[in-house]
Amino acid sequence: MRSLPRLTIERLAEWLLFILLFAMAVRVPLDTDTWWHLRSGEYMLEEGEILTEDVFSYTRRGESWVNHSWGSQLVLYGAYRLTGGTEDPAGSGAIGLALFAAVLATAGMLLVYRMCAGNVYSRMFVLVIGAATAAIFWSPRPQMFSFLFSAVVLYILYLYKYRGINRMWAIPALMVLWVNLHAGFAIGFIILIAFGAGEIIGRLLDREAEYQLGWRQLRNVALATIGGILALTVNPYGPRMLLYPFETAGIQTLSLFIQEWQSPNFKMPGTWPFAIMLMALIVLASRTQARPAWSDLALAAGTAMLALWSARNIAVFAVVATPLLSHQLEAWLASRGWQIQPARDLSARMITLNWVLLGVVSLGALAQVATTLSSSSVQEAHEEYLPVEAAEYIERHRPPGPMFNDYNWGGYFIFVLEDYPVFVDGRTDLYGDDFLKDYTRAVVGAQKWQEPLEEYAINLVVVRDESALATLLREKPDQWRIAHEDDLAVVFERQEGP
Numbered sequence: 001m002r003s004l005p006r007l008t009i010e011r012l013a014e015w016l017l018f019i020l021l022f023a024m025a026v027r028v029p030l031d032t033d034t035w036w037h038l039r040s041g042e043y044m045l046e047e048g049e050i051l052t053e054d055v056f057s058y059t060r061r062g063e064s065w066v067n068h069s070w071g072s073q074l075v076l077y078g079a080y081r082l083t084g085g086t087e088d089p090a091g092s093g094a095i096g097l098a099l100f101a102a103v104l105a106t107a108g109m110l111l112v113y114r115m116c117a118g119n120v121y122s123r124m125f126v127l128v129i130g131a132a133t134a135a136i137f138w139s140p141r142p143q144m145f146s147f148l149f150s151a152v153v154l155y156i157l158y159l160y161k162y163r164g165i166n167r168m169w170a171i172p173a174l175m176v177l178w179v180n181l182h183a184g185f186a187i188g189f190i191i192l193i194a195f196g197a198g199e200i201i202g203r204l205l206d207r208e209a210e211y212q213l214g215w216r217q218l219r220n221v222a223l224a225t226i227g228g229i230l231a232l233t234v235n236p237y238g239p240r241m242l243l244y245p246f247e248t249a250g251i252q253t254l255s256l257f258i259q260e261w262q263s264p265n266f267k268m269p270g271t272w273p274f275a276i277m278l279m280a281l282i283v284l285a286s287r288t289q290a291r292p293a294w295s296d297l298a299l300a301a302g303t304a305m306l307a308l309w310s311a312r313n314i315a316v317f318a319v320v321a322t323p324l325l326s327h328q329l330e331a332w333l334a335s336r337g338w339q340i341q342p343a344r345d346l347s348a349r350m351i352t353l354n355w356v357l358l359g360v361v362s363l364g365a366l367a368q369v370a371t372t373l374s375s376s377s378v379q380e381a382h383e384e385y386l387p388v389e390a391a392e393y394i395e396r397h398r399p400p401g402p403m404f405n406d407y408n409w410g411g412y413f414i415f416v417l418e419d420y421p422v423f424v425d426g427r428t429d430l431y432g433d434d435f436l437k438d439y440t441r442a443v444v445g446a447q448k449w450q451e452p453l454e455e456y457a458i459n460l461v462v463v464r465d466e467s468a469l470a471t472l473l474r475e476k477p478d479q480w481r482i483a484h485e486d487d488l489a490v491v492f493e494r495q496e497g498p
Contacts, residue, residue, distance in 0.1 A: 010120040014113075016361050017124050021109055021131055023365040025102035026372055028381040029094050031139045032408055033426040034076075035415035037069060038085075041077025044070065050236045054430055056414045058402055058421040059456060065430050066237050066244055068183040072142035075181075076100060079140075089386075089415060090379040097140035098373055104144040108151040109134070112319055115158045116326035122333060123326055129280070130322030132273035137260075137315030146184025149174060151319050153188045154299075157195050158323070160221075161295070162211055168220050172227035179232045179241055186245035187316055190306070191299065192225045198298030206294060248429050260312035274314045278304060281325055290331030296324050390462050390489035391416045399483060399493050403460040404453060406467070407439065409489075413462075423456070443469045461492040 040051055051067045054060045067073075079100040085093020109131050116123040137147060152174060159165040171192070178185040199213045199221070206212075213221070233239050264271040281300065285292070292300075299320045306313035371377060382388050387409050394403075394417055403420050405413055410425025424431055424439050431439075442452040445468035453461070461480070463469050465488060473480040473492045484491040 012358060013120050013124060015358055017113075017127065018106060018110065019362055019365050021127075022102050022106045023368050024131065024135065025105040025138055026098045026369045027101065027139065028372060028378050029089075029097040029101075029140045030381060030385045031141055032386065032411040034097065034140050034411065035089060036411035036425055036427070037073045037142060038077050038080055039415045039418075040067060040070070041073035041075075041080075044074060045077065052236065054427075056422060057410075057425065057430075059423055059435065060430050061421065063430070065427070066240065068179075068237075068241065068244055069142035069181065070236065071177075071180040072145055072182055076140065076142070087416070089412070090375065090382045090388075092375075094378045095373050098369075101138055101140040101144050104148045105131075105134070105138045108148040108319065111148075111151040111155045112322050115155060115323035117323070118326055118330035118333070122329055126322055126326040126329060129273060129277055129325070130318045133277050133321075134315040134318035136270045136274070137312065142182040143184055143312075145178070145181040146187055147315055147319070149178050149185075150187045150191060150316055153191050154319060154323075157191070157221075157295075160217070161199075161213060161293075166220070168224040171224040172231040175228040175231040176234045179235045183241070183244050183248065185232065188228065189225065190302065190316075191320070192221065192228070194298045194302045195295045196221050196225070198293065198295030201298070202294035206291075211293060244429075261310050263308060264311045264314065271311065271314070274307065274317065277318065277321055277325060281321060281328065284325070284328035284332055288328060288331045288335060290328065292324055292327065296327075300324050384488075386412050387462065387489040389486040390484060390491050393484040393491055394420065394460070394462070397483070399491075400459045402456055402458055403462060404442070404456070404458040405462045406443070406464055406489075407436075409462065420460075423458075443467060445469055445472050459494040462489060464488065465490045 036056065039056065043055065044051055050070050052065065054063050054065045076097065079096035080093040081096070083092050083094075083096035083099075085091060085096060109127060112130060113123060113127050116126060118126075134147070138144065153171070156167045156170060159167055171188075175185060175188065178188060196218060199218055202212055203215070203218070229242070232241055235241050237244075264274060266272070266275055300317075303313065303317040303320045307317040387406075391413065398419075401420055402423070403413075403417075404423045405425075407424050407426070410422040413420065413422050414425060424436070428436065438452045440446070442449050443463065449469070449472065452458075461469070461473060465485065470490050470492075474482070477495075479495050480492040481495050482490060483493045
């Protein structure tokens with residue numbers, strides 16, 4: 001009988017780690033922005049052209065729109081259709097979306113793992129913390145490409161500094177791909193600039209440090225960065241994309257509508273791994289004599305500041321901080337002589353048991369993924385977090401528009417209510433501050449809250465049941481009739497012309 005291939009303890013542990021990490025990364029697609037990205041991908045495939053103007057709202061229809069995620073929208077829609085996606089968001093297409101996010105998340109964490117120090121157990125321990133920290137960011141959206149590519153940029157710098165392997169030439173090529181998939185390419189330059197600044201400080205203040213880059217090597221980093229900036233112009237919108245991240249970050253109302261643009265709320269359990277990782281870095285730095293490289297410190301401090309400013313940057317911090325935390329943990333363990341070495345000599349029986357364990361865990365992970373993405377689970381999750389019943393009512397009864405909708409539901413309505421152009425959705429760069437302030441005035445019931453409804457001749461309002469606007473409209477039964485109400489949403493129809 002032919003014996004099984006050798007499967008060491010280290011290799012088994014790594015396989016188990018990434019199988020479980022992949023299963024953890026598989027989530028039901030609930031982010032409402034996912035759905036306008038899907039509709040965009042479908043539209044571009046049907047029309048055979050890249051979207052450069054709005055076609056989904058009536059408040060901005062026909063206006064110029066920088067659709068920075070056009071490439072990833074095609075990928076997302078392809079993944080959706082590959083698993084049988086139809087017009088039903090809760091159908092089998094959810095499988096393709098979930099697997100898309102899980103593959104990119106796992107690939108990014110694999111690169112992070114390769115940058116970690118220590119034996120397999122300490123690296124696994126730190127990577128689990130890093131994955132739990134980054135997971136707050138994971139969802140089937142174009143931003144997953146930015147997560148993966150940020151890990152790629154950091155890995156290229158890691159190879160250059162610690163392994164003497166020059167892959168800096170790949171930075172411009174990566175940026176050509178990145179700029180056509182997601183505007184998060186700015187993250188790559190934050191990493192490059194922080195790394196370069198840290199290395200320069202190290203050269204000036206700490207010349208005796210190990211793994212110090214020379215001035216010629218720093219020149220190569222600078223050239224790769226400049227080449228990457230030039231590469232950003234290779235996109236359907238040309239040089240305009242260079243300013244796009246700054247324009248988006250300058251939209252003041254982002255933090256009003258999008259939770260991920262706000263500072264982390266540490267009362268939410270999802271942010272606790274970030275707090276743990278940040279505290280662990282500080283504590284270990286004070287308890288070991290191992291000094292991190294200045295570039296590592298610059299990266300960790302810079303991304304920590306960004307994460308504290310906006311929760312959407314927590315995942316970038318996780319990518320940067322996980323390898324640093326592993327090096328600090330390894331130094332702390334070594335200073336105390338606490339080293340665990342996996343067994344090297346394995347009997348045939350032990351090898352067989354390892355394979356059996358790998359098979360059992362793999363089946364368990366597959367069962368978990370299947371349960372998470374079952375039609376009943378997806379449908380239940382959608383009904384809890386998305387305005388499914390309200391959309392079904394509108395689709396069935398076809399009340400007259402135009403429609404005023406909750407900002408966070410606009411993307412979902414773009415997908416499920418194709419005949420009802422939205423008032424607003426997650427494309428904040430398209431609408432701008434002035435328009436979003438008018439929307440806010442209406443939805444929170446501020447002074448002159450009725451003006452946006454009158455200005456746009458609104459006949460249909462779909463908002464959260466507990467919103468201030470819903471309360472105000474209930475107080476005007478002679479003008480607005482409750483046509484539908486459920487645990488999440490309420491639909492009002494105008495009783496008379498505006």
